[in-house]
Amino acid sequence: MPATAYRITDLRDLDAAFTIREKVFQQEQGVPAAKEHDVHDRTDARHYLARAADGTPAGAARWRETENGVKLERFAVLSDFRNQEIGAALLHAVLADVQAELPDAEIYLNAQLRAVPFYERHGFQKQGEMFEEANIQHYKMVL
Numbered sequence: 588m589p590a591t592a593y594r595i596t597d598l599r600d601l602d603a604a605f606t607i608r609e610k611v612f613q614q615e616q617g618v619p620a621a622k623e624h625d626v627h628d629r630t631d632a633r634h635y636l637a638r639a640a641d642g643t644p645a646g647a648a649r650w651r652e653t654e655n656g657v658k659l660e661r662f663a664v665l666s667d668f669r670n671q672e673i674g675a676a677l678l679h680a681v682l683a684d685v686q687a688e689l690p691d692a693e694i695y696l697n698a699q700l701r702a703v704p705f706y707e708r709h710g711f712q713k714q715g716e717m718f719e720e721a722n723i724q725h726y727k728m729v730l
Contacts, residue, residue: 646662695729
């Protein structure tokens with residue numbers, strides 16, 4: 588069975604997603620907890636969980652509406668599960684929901700520099716200059 592990803596409706600899945608984000612962003616990349624978790628986690632973001640072929644929680648993501656369109660955020664895949672299509676499963680699940688809910692919305696994200704090729708393979712294009720957030724280089728990318 589390939590990796591699967593879906594919108595979270597269960598608090599245990601939300602807890603698993605937050606644990607994945609904590610491991611990737613805080614422990615691995617050194618992002619401060621206050622920057623990683625924000626008010627959107629509890630208010631307007633839609634959260635997603637990806638599971639590896641064996642059912643293990645392996646990736647997380649979220650999206651929310653902004654004044655600029657729909658912003659995809661907090662894409663994280665545990666190191667043991669990278670390059671196994673977890674990120675692609677997450678991205679496809681998120682995009683399917685966004686396009687079903689808001690078919691005309693502009694879709695964008697801020698990609699870490701090392702993730703730019705992944706998003707380019709999925710149709711996103713860099714927009715503007717590179718910038719730094721939480722000491723990590725990013726590009727804004729638009730679908």
